[in-house]
Amino acid sequence: MDAHDHRQLGAKLDLFHQQEEAPGTAFWHSKGATICLLLESYIRSEMQRAGFLEVRTPQLMSRTLWEQSGHWSRFGDNMFVFEDGNRQYALKPMNCPGHLQLFRQQIRSYRDLPLRFNEFGVCHRYEPSGSLHGLKRVRAFTQDDAHVFCAPEHIDGEVSRFCDLLRRVYRRLGFDDFKVGLSTRPDNREGSDEVWDEAEATLATAARAAGLSFRIQPGDGAFYGPKLEFILTDCQGREWQCGTIQLDLVLPERFDVTVANSDGERVRPVVIHHAVLGSFERFVAILLEHHRGRLPFWLAPDQIVISPVSDQQDEYAREVSDEFASMGFRCTVDAADETLSRRIVSARERMIPAFVVVGKREANDRSVSIRELDGKQITLSIEAAADHLKRLEA
Numbered sequence: 001m002d003a004h005d006h007r008q009l010g011a012k013l014d015l016f017h018q019q020e021e022a023p024g025t026a027f028w029h030s031k032g033a034t035i036c037l038l039l040e041s042y043i044r045s046e047m048q049r050a051g052f053l054e055v056r057t058p059q060l061m062s063r064t065l066w067e068q069s070g071h072w073s074r075f076g077d078n079m080f081v082f083e084d085g086n087r088q089y090a091l092k093p094m095n096c097p098g099h100l101q102l103f104r105q106q107i108r109s110y111r112d113l114p115l116r117f118n119e120f121g122v123c124h125r126y127e128p129s130g131s132l133h134g135l136k137r138v139r140a141f142t143q144d145d146a147h148v149f150c151a152p153e154h155i156d157g158e159v160s161r162f163c164d165l166l167r168r169v170y171r172r173l174g175f176d177d178f179k180v181g182l183s184t185r186p187d188n189r190e191g192s193d194e195v196w197d198e199a200e201a202t203l204a205t206a207a208r209a210a211g212l213s214f215r216i217q218p219g220d221g222a223f224y225g226p227k228l229e230f231i232l233t234d235c236q237g238r239e240w241q242c243g244t245i246q247l248d249l250v251l252p253e254r255f256d257v258t259v260a261n262s263d264g265e266r267v268r269p270v271v272i273h274h275a276v277l278g279s280f281e282r283f284v285a286i287l288l289e290h291h292r293g294r295l296p297f298w299l300a301p302d303q304i305v306i307s308p309v310s311d312q313q314d315e316y317a318r319e320v321s322d323e324f325a326s327m328g329f330r331c332t333v334d335a336a337d338e339t340l341s342r343r344i345v346s347a348r349e350r351m352i353p354a355f356v357v358v359g360k361r362e363a364n365d366r367s368v369s370i371r372e373l374d375g376k377q378i379t380l381s382i383e384a385a386a387d388h389l390k391r392l393e394a
């Protein structure tokens with residue numbers, strides 16, 4: 001077993017599996033789905049705090065829309081296309097065109113800006129079967145995608161707010177630092193050189209204003225604009241590009257998106273695309289490998305296992321479990337007919353962060369003994385134990 005391989009960890013910890021019938025996608029088991037949901041609700045709360053409005057947009061959209069966005073000609077080889085009579089549809093490979101449709105649903109004024117949408121959007125992209133790799137290279141993934149419609153003078157502020165958000169989220173996930181790359185115009189692109197000159201210079205200025213130092217990654221930008229890429233280094237020193245901020249002066253033009261300025265004239269807003277994790281699937285893979293399966297306490301699908309020393313404490317163990325569960329912890333009782341030391345080994349193997357033992361003494365004075373993964377052991381009242389475990393959650 002290689003603790004650095006998320007596919008092996010996924011099987012061992014009962015998180016997900018993949019089958020030949022669904023190449024490049026995951027079957028999430030309950031514990032794996034729990035990790036995804038916890039990550040999603042965490043990102044959701046951060047996005048709400050940052051002023052984003054959560055939306056959902058269609059999975060399948062007509063070829064005409066993808067032609068208008070430029071995806072059909074620039075990204076068509078990576079799209080799954082379907083025929084319906086004489087119309088063609090494609091599964092969305094990105095959420096941006098959907099968000100531009102939402103923006104266009106109303107006549108907007110500059111006073112509405114910045115307007116921020118976010119979506120946990122399921123995207124499909126064709127990847128050759130030979131390049132698929134576990135959850136890291138897939139054909140279907142959920143993106144924590146977001147688009148900010150703003151005026152040029154908002155760009156610095158939006159970039160800087162987003163960098164603060166990234167720092168906070170990455171730290172909570174166990175990554176204290178990141179590197180930044182500025183990806184510039186690719187050969188396959190939309191928009192004139194003047195538009196790209198302006199977009200690249202603006203993004204570089206915003207990045208410097210946000211206190212970032214970055215390396216230039218020539219030619220790695222999206223077809224509609226340059227991007228800042230946030231690169232995490234895992235416990236093995238491998239680099240993973242996760243977050244992105246992209247500045248887009250092209251899609252607003254292609255979809256004729258406008259707002260009324262203070263003189264009542266129609267002007268184009270800027271669109272900033274960004275994502276914190278990128279793909280949930282890939283991020284879970286990186287997290288599993290970075291932590292060797294021992295996720296931070298708040299992300300562990302099973303946080304606590306409660307083990308009675310003998311069957312005389314079974315009832316007390318269930319009481320403790322109910323009490324912890326009512327406080328929001330995810331816990332189970334392991335009253336298996338095995339020795340306590342065997343049960344400890346089993347909990348360790350399943351990477352459950354806290355092992356709680358209740359014996360005669362604990363049942364009598366309504367306390368619990370907590371053994372953490374690092375071997376630390378303390379005996380506390382149920383309430384004090386809950387406070388102690390809550391601190392692990394922070």
Ligand SMILES: [Zn+2]
Nearest residue numbers: 094095096273
């Ligand atoms: Zn986008």
